[in-house]
Amino acid sequence: MGLLGCGNVGAALLKLIEENQVSILDRSGEELEVVSVAVRELDSVRPAWVRRELLTDDPMSIVQDPTIDVVVEVMGGIHPAKELIEASLRAKKSVVTANKALLADHYFELEELAEEVGKDIFFEAAVAGGIPLIRSLRVSLAGEQLSRVIGIVNGTTNFILTRMDEDGLSYDVALALARQLGYAEADPRADIEGVDAAAKAAILASIAFGRKVRFSDVSREGITKVTASDFEFARRHGFTIKLLALCERIPNNDGGAFDVRVFPALVPRTHPLGGVRDAFNAIFVEGEAVGELMFYGRGAGGAPTASAVLGDLMDVAHNLRFGTTERRIDRKDVVIASPDKLSSRFLIAVDVKDRPGVLAQVAQVFGDNGISIQSMEQIGYMSEARLIFLTHDSLEKDIAKTLGQLEELDAVRSLRQAMRVLGEEA
Amino acid sequence: MGLLGCGNVGAALLKLIEENQVSILDRSGEELEVVSVAVRELDSVRPAWVRRELLTDDPMSIVQDPTIDVVVEVMGGIHPAKELIEASLRAKKSVVTANKALLADHYFELEELAEEVGKDIFFEAAVAGGIPLIRSLRVSLAGEQLSRVIGIVNGTTNFILTRMDEDGLSYDVALALARQLGYAEADPRADIEGVDAAAKAAILASIAFGRKVRFSDVSREGITKVTASDFEFARRHGFTIKLLALCERIPNNDGGAFDVRVFPALVPRTHPLGGVRDAFNAIFVEGEAVGELMFYGRGAGGAPTASAVLGDLMDVAHNLRFGTTERRIDRKDVVIASPDKLSSRFLIAVDVKDRPGVLAQVAQVFGDNGISIQSMEQIGYMSEARLIFLTHDSLEKDIAKTLGQLEELDAVRSLRQAMRVLGEEA
Numbered sequence: 001m002g003l004l005g006c007g008n009v010g011a012a013l014l015k016l017i018e019e020n021q022v023s024i025l026d027r028s029g030e031e032l033e034v035v036s037v038a039v040r041e042l043d044s045v046r047p048a049w050v051r052r053e054l055l056t057d058d059p060m061s062i063v064q065d066p067t068i069d070v071v072v073e074v075m076g077g078i079h080p081a082k083e084l085i086e087a088s089l090r091a092k093k094s095v096v097t098a099n100k101a102l103l104a105d106h107y108f109e110l111e112e113l114a115e116e117v118g119k120d121i122f123f124e125a126a127v128a129g130g131i132p133l134i135r136s137l138r139v140s141l142a143g144e145q146l147s148r149v150i151g152i153v154n155g156t157t158n159f160i161l162t163r164m165d166e167d168g169l170s171y172d173v174a175l176a177l178a179r180q181l182g183y184a185e186a187d188p189r190a191d192i193e194g195v196d197a198a199a200k201a202a203i204l205a206s207i208a209f210g211r212k213v214r215f216s217d218v219s220r221e222g223i224t225k226v227t228a229s230d231f232e233f234a235r236r237h238g239f240t241i242k243l244l245a246l247c248e249r250i251p252n253n254d255g256g257a258f259d260v261r262v263f264p265a266l267v268p269r270t271h272p273l274g275g276v277r278d279a280f281n282a283i284f285v286e287g288e289a290v291g292e293l294m295f296y297g298r299g300a301g302g303a304p305t306a307s308a309v310l311g312d313l314m315d316v317a318h319n320l321r322f323g324t325t326e327r328r329i330d331r332k333d334v335v336i337a338s339p340d341k342l343s344s345r346f347l348i349a350v351d352v353k354d355r356p357g358v359l360a361q362v363a364q365v366f367g368d369n370g371i372s373i374q375s376m377e378q379i380g381y382m383s384e385a386r387l388i389f390l391t392h393d394s395l396e397k398d399i400a401k402t403l404g405q406l407e408e409l410d411a412v413r414s415l416r417q418a419m420r421v422l423g424e425e426a
Numbered sequence: 427m428g429l430l431g432c433g434n435v436g437a438a439l440l441k442l443i444e445e446n447q448v449s450i451l452d453r454s455g456e457e458l459e460v461v462s463v464a465v466r467e468l469d470s471v472r473p474a475w476v477r478r479e480l481l482t483d484d485p486m487s488i489v490q491d492p493t494i495d496v497v498v499e500v501m502g503g504i505h506p507a508k509e510l511i512e513a514s515l516r517a518k519k520s521v522v523t524a525n526k527a528l529l530a531d532h533y534f535e536l537e538e539l540a541e542e543v544g545k546d547i548f549f550e551a552a553v554a555g556g557i558p559l560i561r562s563l564r565v566s567l568a569g570e571q572l573s574r575v576i577g578i579v580n581g582t583t584n585f586i587l588t589r590m591d592e593d594g595l596s597y598d599v600a601l602a603l604a605r606q607l608g609y610a611e612a613d614p615r616a617d618i619e620g621v622d623a624a625a626k627a628a629i630l631a632s633i634a635f636g637r638k639v640r641f642s643d644v645s646r647e648g649i650t651k652v653t654a655s656d657f658e659f660a661r662r663h664g665f666t667i668k669l670l671a672l673c674e675r676i677p678n679n680d681g682g683a684f685d686v687r688v689f690p691a692l693v694p695r696t697h698p699l700g701g702v703r704d705a706f707n708a709i710f711v712e713g714e715a716v717g718e719l720m721f722y723g724r725g726a727g728g729a730p731t732a733s734a735v736l737g738d739l740m741d742v743a744h745n746l747r748f749g750t751t752e753r754r755i756d757r758k759d760v761v762i763a764s765p766d767k768l769s770s771r772f773l774i775a776v777d778v779k780d781r782p783g784v785l786a787q788v789a790q791v792f793g794d795n796g797i798s799i800q801s802m803e804q805i806g807y808m809s810e811a812r813l814i815f816l817t818h819d820s821l822e823k824d825i826a827k828t829l830g831q832l833e834e835l836d837a838v839r840s841l842r843q844a845m846r847v848l849g850e851e852a
Contacts, residue, residue: 026758132567141558142736143446144737210449210452270701287556290556293722295722298719307567310568322749
């Protein structure tokens, strides 16, 4: 085995292999030998179990080494990871990768190349870290008609939202806390703007529905606009707020259209996703026969990710020994559903001037657009007031129209929030 | 494919195959042809998709049919299921089974026979129905050193306990309700006495730890002694009560001993298992590298079980095409930990005569046995009183001794309850 990259995940993998060599052999009959490890800086300080004599700063030497039959890529980034993986496959080596950014855009090319050369590309670790999700979707649930996959797949944002919920922190303070504790990076944009979650959503949708879903197919909204007062309202009504990655088959759509999105949403506390706290991940799966499933665990971190890579490695080793590969999916192009067809329940909050007739005016706009209200609440603030509406299931295009018209009302100071609500009405 | 048995699961499987033939082919490249279905009564009324011309009342005809390469056993019971599976393997057919009672006692023989003949025996559906647990443990987590698997694996008892918790029902009424709604069988003993859960615990422990664990290795206690007042106490202290199947590697034990048990326990409501309601199943897995994982879903029912069987079937079909098999585990004999070494927190409730000095007497017994109390509560009932103790982590043998001595105290009317508490102390 050759390893490309030796950061958190790579080092954790080497430790795991060293500590568990015996049980790996017992449980699989395979012996894993680490032949070479490519790093950027040969002289960086590394843990003791990263043996100096295995290191090289020439990743191509691994790709070209005829004694290596599996390449593990944990260096991250698109380039040169993509070129190295392609060269490895062409050199008839199977590949295990944890690289979600790469897979989100180049999954199908790499999958097709692997098929062409008769080797495997495995990537359990790329989505939801140590949670055995990808293999479950690909193999165990292969016979299922899946209708929906909806998950909390980004630990950083879930940590921030959990602290806002449980400790009443503002968004800024929760983000600062996440940075200090190492849950958020110095530049947290990929997490808080939903980029990381969208990459995972593209991969999940591709696997779950057997379609080609790319990063660019995923619409996304981050958590930067979620406020402490959104949480106050959510708490009072039995909700919490989560950043969700949604992959959905639109029912009754002849063409077989799909909706793949990332957005913050109100989630009922009684929903299994409502109790997923801090940096944990969870993925809720709905299938025609199997009903509701949920997978829960640590979505990031060196050791959990390395655990998933090791599982893949042992599976690849088994396939190599028998000269077989993972089964292939005849993958169709995806049709993304027109936003006009989508509907959801919504929470809408508007700050208005507190004077007679305002509520009637605002309510009129909802009515004019055919939006029906499930519950409403008014909170007074001196001469101002905030109106909070929870709608029944509504077409998103009608909601958009409503929001536009509300903003034009003289009595409306500002539109505070418009957020989807997960789950059917009780 | 030949099918042995056509009850709930068998009929659901035939429906699933018929409805999803196209997507099965798309997603796996395999075509599943149902050649023959063995039933007890040819003339029973069956759903339309169970084609009359496929039925036979001679299961051996399936085993002997050279055109059949996979046998699916969903007839249940030990005999003749065991003989039919053995004969199928000897006839070089791979086997998919959902038969937990059979596997709990004969898993290793069947596994060894499968290895001998070079075929597969798959059984994802035998534990936790449609939840992709077995393959996750066998393949995805193959590189993990698992320390603990703890689950709610019996839907009937979880339904009963949920109704007692949420509706304040007595045990008897909740059981009657479960029967009426079809969650409990006319003879519910296998469920309420923990027999079904113990069979699943044996299978789970075998897979998770690579050991040979048999049904007889599993100690068990059912839910028949759980009372409404246990739930009252549990609720007041932030717990609910669940029937747990526990498979644990005893830490710091040189011999590598294991504890495999089924028992009702107090579970903190904040624990992921605390929110698993009604007939749902959930399995909590702890590994050295991967940390905490949970799998959640429908543990029984025709369609979810059939979904798991279909996933296995497609995996077997893939292996048959490539002439390979699932990897084998070099399985060691299990050493069951001596109960003397086990410890837990306990809830202990005693009814006492309400007179001066009783509390001191009772407390003395705890102290004499080295049991330290975390919290205590006294509820008065006229001239009687109930004392409820929550202990710190205590050796089970010390608890047993304490209970024996308490029962002999003149002031103690009766020992009401002694129940384990899940989780470390906060």
